[in-house]
Amino acid sequence: MPRRHPALPLAAGLILFCFALLATLSPPARAGDLEMLAPMRAAAFPSLESAIRIKGPLYFCGEFVPLHLPEVRERLEKELLLMLWDRAQVILWLKRTGRYFPHIQTVLRGRGMPDDLKYIAVIESALKPRAGSSQGAWGIWQFIASTACNYDLTVDRFVDERRNFYFATGAAASYLNDLHERFGAWTLACAAYNMGEQGLERQIDMQEVKDYYHLHLPEETQRYVLRAIAAKLILTDPARYGFDLHPEDYYKPRKFDRVKLRAKYPTPLTLVAKAAGTYYKDIRDLNPQLLGEIIPPGQHVLFLPEGAAEDFAERYHPLMAKYRETLRPETYVVKRGDSLTEIAREHDMSLFQLCKLNNLGRRATIHPGQKLLVQ
Numbered sequence: 001m002p003r004r005h006p007a008l009p010l011a012a013g014l015i016l017f018c019f020a021l022l023a024t025l026s027p028p029a030r031a032g033d034l035e036m037l038a039p040m041r042a043a044a045f046p047s048l049e050s051a052i053r054i055k056g057p058l059y060f061c062g063e064f065v066p067l068h069l070p071e072v073r074e075r076l077e078k079e080l081l082l083m084l085w086d087r088a089q090v091i092l093w094l095k096r097t098g099r100y101f102p103h104i105q106t107v108l109r110g111r112g113m114p115d116d117l118k119y120i121a122v123i124e125s126a127l128k129p130r131a132g133s134s135q136g137a138w139g140i141w142q143f144i145a146s147t148a149c150n151y152d153l154t155v156d157r158f159v160d161e162r163r164n165f166y167f168a169t170g171a172a173a174s175y176l177n178d179l180h181e182r183f184g185a186w187t188l189a190c191a192a193y194n195m196g197e198q199g200l201e202r203q204i205d206m207q208e209v210k211d212y213y214h215l216h217l218p219e220e221t222q223r224y225v226l227r228a229i230a231a232k233l234i235l236t237d238p239a240r241y242g243f244d245l246h247p248e249d250y251y252k253p254r255k256f257d258r259v260k261l262r263a264k265y266p267t268p269l270t271l272v273a274k275a276a277g278t279y280y281k282d283i284r285d286l287n288p289q290l291l292g293e294i295i296p297p298g299q300h301v302l303f304l305p306e307g308a309a310e311d312f313a314e315r316y317h318p319l320m321a322k323y324r325e326t327l328r329p330e331t332y333v334v335k336r337g338d339s340l341t342e343i344a345r346e347h348d349m350s351l352f353q354l355c356k357l358n359n360l361g362r363r364a365t366i367h368p369g370q371k372l373l374v375q
Helices: 008-025 031-035 070-085 087-110 115-125 145-150 165-183 186-195 197-207 219-236 269-276 280-286 312-325 340-346 351-357
Strands: 256-263 298-305 330-333 371-374
Touching (some): 087 115, 087 165, 087 219, 115 165, 115 186, 115 219, 269 280, 269 312, 280 298
8 A cells, every 4th residue: 555645634634724715705606697597407318229229211412321231330320329429519510500501501502412411511520610630621621722722712821711611612512513423423422522532433443333332441431421421310300319409509600791802912901800890800700711910912702790891992992091101112222232132032022023113124233322112
């Protein structure tokens, strides 16, 4: 047995004394505070054993799920058990569906695509718009940069439209639709979304099988569609699995205005926030595709708080004109030994910018005493 240290009883007594002192110093809860809290009740939900007793027939994207195959049933039961074990996560899924599912459903319906595809967003990101992966995928639909660019999403050091749920949802629908046309089945389209179309094609050609449930695929992809089906079972009938959310418990879709902004110069987001009559934080939250504190030159679609678009232009242009006054170029006097390249580097400009600002060719000769405009 470990030898008892003589100081331990004294230390334990001191700790108990401190807790007792804190209890006397803490103000008692007021009746009014308690009245604001909803009444609590004991949790009651089905056993895990009963939750996985699935009766068919079962379909995903209109395609039959072969529950009569023991392996398929076992894999689906596993995904259900893992999801139901983390009930807190499922509650968050359910609450987030109120914010994101309406728009996804509208996009899918408008393109004649199966409603079940919305569950792909759940298993990809848990409906978290800022979700990222170690493979460099971002957003609710977890696009990698190359695929995002193929579907007209901007991804650069200033803007990453994968992070904007509304931009990415349209791109994801287009990608899934193209995959369906390529493979002829929604289960295969979803598998390709996960592992890449070329990798799936190689497996189909090698195994001479074109049925998701009979293909041997990477472990993550073999689980992928079954996870989506498990999410569908839970989220379409949460009460069956013991989730009792009221309509007011679901997060509401964000309401906003859209404006088109042509930025000739790098534009601070604080200026946009002032023109919109809101906070910098609101602009960042509504426009997660903007990675920094400025909007780069070019044309952009910006989201503003609802109602802010009405007089946005009238407020924006005077603020921008005042800001541009601070951007007027400075004058640099050329010294002996200077070169255009060195001057550009010293003022954190590219050689192209320096030459364009001064209407010079790249090989122009400069001389001491000459005045150049620099930023």
